[in-house]
Amino acid sequence: MKPRAPPTLQELAAKCLMQFEALALATVPKLPPQFFPALFLEAYGGRHSEILKVMVQSWPFACLPLGALMRTPHLRTLMTVLDGLEDLLTGKVCHRPVKLQVVELRDIHHEFWNVWSGGPDYPSCPKATHQRLVLQHGPRPRARKTLKVSIELYLKDETLDKFLSHLFLWVEERKGLLHVVCERLRILAMPIRNVNKVLNFVELDSIREVEVLCPWKLTTLAKFAPYLGRMINVWKLRLSHVRVSGSLTAERREELISEFISHFHHLDCLQELHLDSMSFLQDHLKEMLRCLKSPLEVLYITDCLLSEADVRYLSRCPNVGGLKYLCLSGVALTRFSPRSLRVLLERAAATLKVLELENCRMIGSRFRTILPAISQCCQLTRLNCLQNYLPMAVLRSLLHRTIKLKKLRLELYPLPLELCGMPVAESRSRLEEFCGELMETLTPFIQTRKVWFGTLPCPTCNNQAMYDMQSNRCLCCVPS
Structure with a gap:
């Protein structure tokens, strides 16, 4: 095990300063900016609320990335910061020219603390306390400036969690002093x-x-x-x-x-x-x-019913000609003319990287219509045609066409139609023969791409599986 580096003089000084709160409160406003991050980490890890409050008021950078330290939102720390911001916004303190513009509550900007503290080991989030938090009410002095609070909203419960509830209550009582942004x-x-x-x-x-x-x-x-x-x-x-x-x-x-x-x-x-x-x-x-x-770059329409008019317009919509990702999985394309899909693919051929046509229930004759368009998609890296009804002849033709696509890395194909009604063992044997016939053609390209076939239930795990054409083995899950 690599021995831990001894603490730096700056780290030792920060630890020492935390032991004398009165000295720290008087010293913090006068410190050079480079001392603030390490000292803030020490105060945060030790829950020195008064020192944290003064540090927020004197913060010498435009952004305070607090969210990077809050693996799970800690209400006591949040309220300490908000108390410091209250005095900063209302002009009660003026330690130095105010530079703070953004309080970042998203879990980003870890590199800020790593760079300034000299390594990745900053204090973890303190354990949550169960003390009741009381917001301070009453009249406030006239504001000096506004401040931005940046958050990410992840609404997964019936009601707001305590973190957001306290934050929004505090924001509501200070309208005009700050604004909340969310990407x-x-x-x-x-x-x-x-x-x-x-x-x-x-x-x-x-x-x-x-x-x-x-x-x-x-x-x-x-x-x-x-x-x-x-x-x-x-x-x-x-x-x-x-x-x-x-x-x-x-x-x-x-x-x-x-x-x-x-x-x-x-x-x-x-x-x-x-x-x-x-x-x-x-x-x-x-x-x-x-x-x-x-122009759209990504269009996913999945498990939806569409009409002939929908698909026809989609093929000529002026904003889909530069698509990079197109997914129509779960959309039954059996009732429509395949020419519309062919037109769409031809229009996006120069930019399309991912094409997902899983469970579109297309039959071989209709799928043949779009083969020339697929072969024109020179940027294609992933092609998914699982759960369509394609005979060996169509799959063979498709594989021969995709050989020309030099950037293609993953191809997912359904079990050939002729093998679908067979017992598992016989189906697997015939699939191996079919893949063996194709290997001679695909060998020059097989090192740079994966070609997999959906199979009947695997004899080992009894789950729907993928058959790796290169290794002649069953893969029970498909990596993304």
């Missing part, structure tokens, strides 16, 4: 009324990523839509499992859909769109895509 919003489980209350505290134009990963009714989505429309700088939007109540009349249903889609007009920066299990999307995809003003 990433994730909603996993929370009533829409509580979601809206949270969003009222945040500058919505600061949000860049939105993910709604919980089941919502269409009526709930419509209530969220006005807030979404104010997130004008969003570049990534992910919505999943939105269902339409059977009690809605057709007229009311269309009203709610129109209300939601109308706010898409404000998302000028949207580049990444994920729509998963959206039960209302059929016959409305065109309306949604027509709202886009920026």
